[in-house]
Amino acid sequence: MIRRLLLATLLIPLNLVAADAQPAKAEQRPATSGPAITQPARRQSPPVTRPTSLAVPFTQFTLPNGLHVILHEDHTVPLVTVNVWYHVGSAREKPGRTGLAHLFEHLMFEGSGHVKEGEFDTLLESAGATNNGSTQNDRTNYYIDAPANAVDLALFLESDRMGYLLDAMSPERVNGQRDVVKNERRQSYENAPYGMASIEIDKMMFPEGHPYRWPTIGYMEDLTAASYEDVVEFFRKYYQPANASLVIAGDIDPAKTRALVEKWFADVKPGSGPVPPIDYPRAMLASVTRKTIEDRVQLPRLYISWITPPLFKPGDAELDVVSQILAGGKNSRLYKRLVYDLQIAQDVTAFQASAALDSQFQIVVTARPGDPKSTPTALIERIKGIVDEEIAKLQQAPPTAREFQRAINQIEASFYNRMESVGGFGGKGDQLNAYYTATGNPDYFNEDLSRYRALSAGDIQAAAAFWLPANRRVELTVEPMKAAEPGKHE
Amino acid sequence: MKILRLRVFVRALLAVAPFLLLVSLALHAQAPDRSVAPKPGALPALKLPAIQKRTLSNGLPVWIVELHKVPVVQVSLVVKAGSGADAPGKYGIASLTADMLDEGAGSRDALQIADAVDYLGATLSTDSTSDASSIELHVPVTRLTEALPIMADVALRPTFPDDELKRVRADLLTSFIEAEDDPETLIQFAFPRLVYGPRHRYGTLSGGTAATVKGLTAADLRQFHSQRYVPSNSVLIVTGDISAADAAARLESAFGAWKGAPMPTAAIPTAAQLTSRQVYLVDKPGAAQSQIRIGWIGVPRSTPDYFALRVLNTILGGSFTSRLNQNLREEHGYAYGAGSTFDMRASAGPFYASAGVQTDKTSEALKEFFNELDAIRKPISPEEIEKAKNYLALLMPRNFETTERLAGSLAQMFIYSLPDDYFATYTQRVRAVTPADVQRVAERYIQPDKFAVVIVGDRKVIEPGISALNLGSLKIVETSEVMK
Numbered sequence: 001m002i003r004r005l006l007l008a009t010l011l012i013p014l015n016l017v018a019a020d021a022q023p024a025k026a027e028q029r030p031a032t033s034g035p036a037i038t039q040p041a042r043r044q045s046p047p048v049t050r051p052t053s054l055a056v057p058f059t060q061f062t063l064p065n066g067l068h069v070i071l072h073e074d075h076t077v078p079l080v081t082v083n084v085w086y087h088v089g090s091a092r093e094k095p096g097r098t099g100l101a102h103l104f105e106h107l108m109f110e111g112s113g114h115v116k117e118g119e120f121d122t123l124l125e126s127a128g129a130t131n132n133g134s135t136q137n138d139r140t141n142y143y144i145d146a147p148a149n150a151v152d153l154a155l156f157l158e159s160d161r162m163g164y165l166l167d168a169m170s171p172e173r174v175n176g177q178r179d180v181v182k183n184e185r186r187q188s189y190e191n192a193p194y195g196m197a198s199i200e201i202d203k204m205m206f207p208e209g210h211p212y213r214w215p216t217i218g219y220m221e222d223l224t225a226a227s228y229e230d231v232v233e234f235f236r237k238y239y240q241p242a243n244a245s246l247v248i249a250g251d252i253d254p255a256k257t258r259a260l261v262e263k264w265f266a267d268v269k270p271g272s273g274p275v276p277p278i279d280y281p282r283a284m285l286a287s288v289t290r291k292t293i294e295d296r297v298q299l300p301r302l303y304i305s306w307i308t309p310p311l312f313k314p315g316d317a318e319l320d321v322v323s324q325i326l327a328g329g330k331n332s333r334l335y336k337r338l339v340y341d342l343q344i345a346q347d348v349t350a351f352q353a354s355a356a357l358d359s360q361f362q363i364v365v366t367a368r369p370g371d372p373k374s375t376p377t378a379l380i381e382r383i384k385g386i387v388d389e390e391i392a393k394l395q396q397a398p399p400t401a402r403e404f405q406r407a408i409n410q411i412e413a414s415f416y417n418r419m420e421s422v423g424g425f426g427g428k429g430d431q432l433n434a435y436y437t438a439t440g441n442p443d444y445f446n447e448d449l450s451r452y453r454a455l456s457a458g459d460i461q462a463a464a465a466f467w468l469p470a471n472r473r474v475e476l477t478v479e480p481m482k483a484a485e486p487g488k489h490e
Numbered sequence: 491m492k493i494l495r496l497r498v499f500v501r502a503l504l505a506v507a508p509f510l511l512l513v514s515l516a517l518h519a520q521a522p523d524r525s526v527a528p529k530p531g532a533l534p535a536l537k538l539p540a541i542q543k544r545t546l547s548n549g550l551p552v553w554i555v556e557l558h559k560v561p562v563v564q565v566s567l568v569v570k571a572g573s574g575a576d577a578p579g580k581y582g583i584a585s586l587t588a589d590m591l592d593e594g595a596g597s598r599d600a601l602q603i604a605d606a607v608d609y610l611g612a613t614l615s616t617d618s619t620s621d622a623s624s625i626e627l628h629v630p631v632t633r634l635t636e637a638l639p640i641m642a643d644v645a646l647r648p649t650f651p652d653d654e655l656k657r658v659r660a661d662l663l664t665s666f667i668e669a670e671d672d673p674e675t676l677i678q679f680a681f682p683r684l685v686y687g688p689r690h691r692y693g694t695l696s697g698g699t700a701a702t703v704k705g706l707t708a709a710d711l712r713q714f715h716s717q718r719y720v721p722s723n724s725v726l727i728v729t730g731d732i733s734a735a736d737a738a739a740r741l742e743s744a745f746g747a748w749k750g751a752p753m754p755t756a757a758i759p760t761a762a763q764l765t766s767r768q769v770y771l772v773d774k775p776g777a778a779q780s781q782i783r784i785g786w787i788g789v790p791r792s793t794p795d796y797f798a799l800r801v802l803n804t805i806l807g808g809s810f811t812s813r814l815n816q817n818l819r820e821e822h823g824y825a826y827g828a829g830s831t832f833d834m835r836a837s838a839g840p841f842y843a844s845a846g847v848q849t850d851k852t853s854e855a856l857k858e859f860f861n862e863l864d865a866i867r868k869p870i871s872p873e874e875i876e877k878a879k880n881y882l883a884l885l886m887p888r889n890f891e892t893t894e895r896l897a898g899s900l901a902q903m904f905i906y907s908l909p910d911d912y913f914a915t916y917t918q919r920v921r922a923v924t925p926a927d928v929q930r931v932a933e934r935y936i937q938p939d940k941f942a943v944v945i946v947g948d949r950k951v952i953e954p955g956i957s958a959l960n961l962g963s964l965k966i967v968e969t970s971e972v973m974k
Contacts, residue, residue, distance in 0.1 A: 074559075076557070076559055076890075076891060077536070077887040077888070077890055077891050078534035078535065078536055078887055079887055079888065079891065113524070114524035114525065114527075115527070118811070118816070118820070119527070121810050121811045122811050122877065123527050125809055125810065125811050125877055125878075125880070125881045126876070126877045126880050126881070127530045127880065127884065128880055128881055128883065128884020128885050129884075130810075130885070145888075147530070147533065147534060147884050147887070148534040149530045149531040149532060149533055149534055150530040152528040152530070152531070153527060153528050153529075153530055156522075156524070156527055156528050157527075159522075160524060164524075176820065176823055177823075178823075179822075179823025179824075180819055180820075180823050180825075180826060182823075182848070183779070183819075183823065183824065183825050183826040183846070183847070183848055184826040186778040186779045186826075186846075186848055187674075187779055187825075187826045187846045188826075190778035190779075191673060191674075191777055191778040191779045191846065192672065192674075193668070193671045193672045251534065263522050264522055266520050266521065266522065267520060267521040267522065296671060296774070296775075296776060296777075297668075297671045298667050298668070298670065298671055299664070299667065299668060299671075328608070329604050329605075329608045330600065330601055330604035330605075331601055331604055331605045331608065336601070339661075340600075340601070340657070343657060343660060346661065346664045346665070346668070366668075368660070368664050369664075369667075402605075402609070405609065406605065406608050406609045409608070409609055409610065409611040410608055410611050412611055412630075413562075413610075413611025413612065413629075413630050414611075416560050416561060416562050416630055417560075417562065417628070419559075419560045420559070420560050420562070420891070420892040420893060420894075421891060421892050422891070
């Protein structure tokens with residue numbers, strides 16, 4: 001859930017290929033209790049020498065009020081990113097108030113004690129800066145990307161909403177963003193093809209009460225119910241400096257920047273202290289759960305989802321590689337069979353969506369209607385049979401050396417590509433905060449990459465065998481509504 | 491602007507001054523003065539990237555910008571062979587040609603190309619827009635030696651195998667079906683079709699239609715490739731962790747022997763402008779939102795009004811604080827976001843204001859759209875113009891941060907023949923825009939009484955409200971009509 005569509009998305013000409021974006025990794029907190037199961041043993045592969053270091057040098061300090069600050073220099077262009085992570089996401093929401101973390105995120109842009117409504121954006125745009133925020137299960141992040149001469153302004157605004165948001169909060173402001181968020185839900189879920197699928201899947205994956213059971217966007221009736229008092233309580237509990245971390249990266253002078261941080265955040269009052277991690281047992285599926293929903297679409301789609309290890313836990317990296325081998329590129333097993341050879345699918349994606357409490361491994365296949373006599377159900381059953389065959393093959397024998405190395409090389413290259421940009425979502429500033437939040441070490445780039453370099457082809461087979469059982473998973477099918485079938489939709 | 495600042499300062503001083511007299515300096519040092527937002531300091535100097543220009547032995551220009559930060563290189567071959575020049579009946583040929591380049595090239599078949607590229611940790615993409623086609627390689631610098639010959643094969647020696655064409659065509663035809671299901675995508679087909687009609691090339695998206703795509707053969711694509719992908723029509727752009735000398739030498743061996751005679755192409759005709767307001771409704775039963783696009787034929791990229799229009803559009807719908815977004819999202823909450831675009835191409839592309847609005851507020855939202863489109867023609871305060879100019883001018887350095895964005899900026903320079911000092915003078919040209927310029931272009935290019943209003947939404951619910959607005963005659967349009 002992001003606060004706004006990136007402007008570019010309004011301008012992009014039609015991309016005819018419907019692609020499912022892989023959800024970004026969320027922060028990780030240690031699971032306090034896990035299922036009584038033994039992880040597959042990991043074999044060691046011979047070390048590969050690679051010359052280039054991935055180091056992202058940084059300095060860090062913690063203010064007396066508990067705010068942790070990380071600084072990183074990159075003088076490529078005269079730009080700076082100010083990136084804040086609050087260690088709270090939709091997983092903290094209470095029943096009946098789903099969507100509150102994300103609604104709250106929207107309210108962070110509406111003004112604070114010393115910033116009038118609308119001024120946050122006006123001041124930043126006047127300085128040539130852009131900004132945005134996003135909410136996931138485990139965290140909420142914000143960035144301001146500004147020319148290097150506007151760091152002072154960015155820190156003033158960031159500190160003011162951390163220290164004085166409630167001075168400007170009112171029921172009217174909550175109402176205003178409530179309407180906006182409801183329209184975000186309509187646009188991204190209700191009016192988007194297959195938009196309701198993820199909401200259904202989460203309900204099938206996680207038991208009643210599990211913090212990942214409800215959608216980050218929230219249920220419509222809960223968005224209606226969210227009150228000014230809820231917002232105040234949420235801020236006091238979670239939006240305190242000790243529950244946040246601040247990264248300033250780019251064209252900065254670290255000493256001067258530190259002085260500015262100390263100046264602007266000095267009067268942000270400490271709260272009750274860091275919020276302890278969520279203590280919730282690992283979820284487990286005991287059987288196969290199946291469901292079919294209808295949507296205003298013409299192509300049926302199959303989703304298969306498993307509960308998998310949290311971010312950075314054993315199995316997490318292996319499953320990233322599994323996803324590459326199954327659906328990364330033309331030669332991947334599912335793509336080649338379903339899309340390239342048989343041509344009974346329009347697209348296939350597979351991904352490990354890592355999160356703090358439980359991750360999900362998901363395979364998504366959009367069917368291509370062929371034989372008009374074939375029903376959507378029959379199409380999906382055929383595709384499911386082939387998906388199962390391919391998973392079984394990977395469970396019975398390791399990927400070939402070529403397949404395995406191809407996947408590892410792609411993952412390794414992605415680490416370099418992630419080093420190019422400083423600001424925005426996914427830039428170096430955001431990644432430093434993500435690694436700090438998950439591991440305590442902002443420069444965890446090399447350690448993260450080492451997880452993949454240490455794997456062998458046998459580890460991939462073992463992870464597929466252990467984590468993708470045919471008899472414990474969720475299967476959701478989206479079928480066309482009668483009125484939307486090919487040739488009958490008008 | 492100055493006067494405004496002064497007033498704020500005085501108010502702040504009055505509030506703080508008595509306090510300062512009584513309180514120790516130490517306390518003052520602890521609590522920052524939040525009464526006035528800090529003003530940005532002196533603008534940092536932007537080192538504009540030096541474009542090192544070379545020419546291969548076949549005359550193909552090479553533009554290189556060294557960026558030694560991350561060990562990656564981007565190599566783009568940009569060819570002025572876009573869909574804008576697709577012949578009637580062959581709409582989609584430029585796009586399908588680009589799609590097919592990596593489906594067989596040199597001695598490799600489609601799977602071998604993908605395997606080789608993926609194994610190198612590279613991405614090799616082919617793309618086509620209205621004015622150009624491109625082949626883009628992004629690769630770890632240590633793998634460039636192996637990747638470059640594959641890129642050269644894909645760009646220069648595609649084989650267009652029949653079975654791969656059959657598969658790619660089926661994929662494309664299915665994506666047209668998917669487009670019908672997504673209101674946000676469907677309106678991207680509907681709006682240009684209703685503004686430009688089926689006969690002007692801009693009335694159909696780059697990819698063509700199901701009918702034209704079905705008619706394209708491998709022979710068509712081969713001919714298009716051999717006639718339009720020629721060195722005299724192209725540039726190689728290299729950005730990243732490589733020296734200019736090294737890059738030029740490698741490209742000479744990969745692309746230096748490429749030959750081909752230039753083929754003149756006719757200029758894309760300027761479409762006939764709309765003359766009266768017309769409302770079009772595409773029915774989407776049950777839609778939770780109505781997709782709206784309002785506009786007409788805008789300007790070509792070569793317009794002398796480019797900078798004034800950029801400033802105008804930033805104010806109208808090109809930024810978060812723009813009037814359309816403030817009105818439809820922040821003030822009324824009808825939409826998640828609203829904006830406007832001048833889509834500038836070789837010939838005059840469309841202008842449109844757009845949003846997805848909640849179904850039960852469709853007519854209210856339309857009213858607000860027109861309120862803003864009317865209001866933008868009236869004098870705009872110097873402060874609002876100054877904000878937009880700052881935003882545009884100061885955002886510019888972002889174009890140079892990554893190898894990909896740098897390559898994209900250079901590609902724009904090539905495609906639209908922008909002068910060598912384009913980026914060096916960009917900021918001053920934005921700054922030179924006056925309030926009178928903005929007013930003049932607003933009156934000329936924003937004429938709401940002649941705009942087409944295109945809505946994709948739940949007819950049963952929204953039609954009565956739309957009719958009651960009396961915006962213009964209302965025409966119900968079938969999905970099949972805008973897709974064919």
